[in-house]
Amino acid sequence: MTVEKGLTPKAERYNRSFLVKKNDKFKLVKNLDYIYNPMNITLGALDQNTLGYNVAVSGYYITMELNQDAGHDFFRVLLKKPQMINVYKRFATGSLIERQRVQFPTLQIIRVSVPKLSEQNSISKLFYYLDRTIALHQRKQLVQNADGKYQIESACVMIITRVIARFDGGRKINFYLKSA
Secondary structure, X not given: OEOOOEOOOOOOOXXXXXXXXXXXXXXXXXXXXXXEOOOOHHHOOEEEOOOOOXXXXXXXXXXXXXXXXXXXXXXXXXXXXXXXXXXXXXXXXXXXXXXXXXXXXXXXXOEEOOOOHHHHHHHHHHHHHHHHHHHXXXXXXXXXXXXXXXXXXXXXXXXXXXXXXXXXXXXXXXXXXXXX
16 A cells, blocks of 8 residues: 555565564455555545455555445545545644544544535546546647646546535535445
8 A cells, every 4th residue: 555556466576574473463455445544644545445356454554445325436536635635634633743643433523525426426427537538648649748637637626626515514424434
């Protein structure tokens, strides 16, 4: 689990088996479950298992699953947005910035405005098509540079954020997430 790439297969160069004791506990992360590192969630160390198979991770990680009223594609984007990372920072506990963490009971009390499932799916489709269009333009090696891509993504996030902000109230994240 890395901040940059999320949940990825363990690389050969990352062999830390000498640190693992035989009685260490591991957690199962089922396909489409979410995982985060409580110490690094404020850096964006949160991801969904999209590898297509179950994996075992250190017992220190928090694993979660979505309930049926939530769209996986929508939450995959929402939970990693810079605005959500700022929310995690506000709820983090610990006296030193580098030691702050967000445990699951704290994550559960965070309130966010979330549209109903049909609208979550529509927003997710929009992000999918935007990502696909950006990737196509990059493959064609058009004149568009990294700054242009960032401007497009920023504008889309801002539009989606405004759409989501129209919804009243907000439900606690635990309405959608439960400990796995």
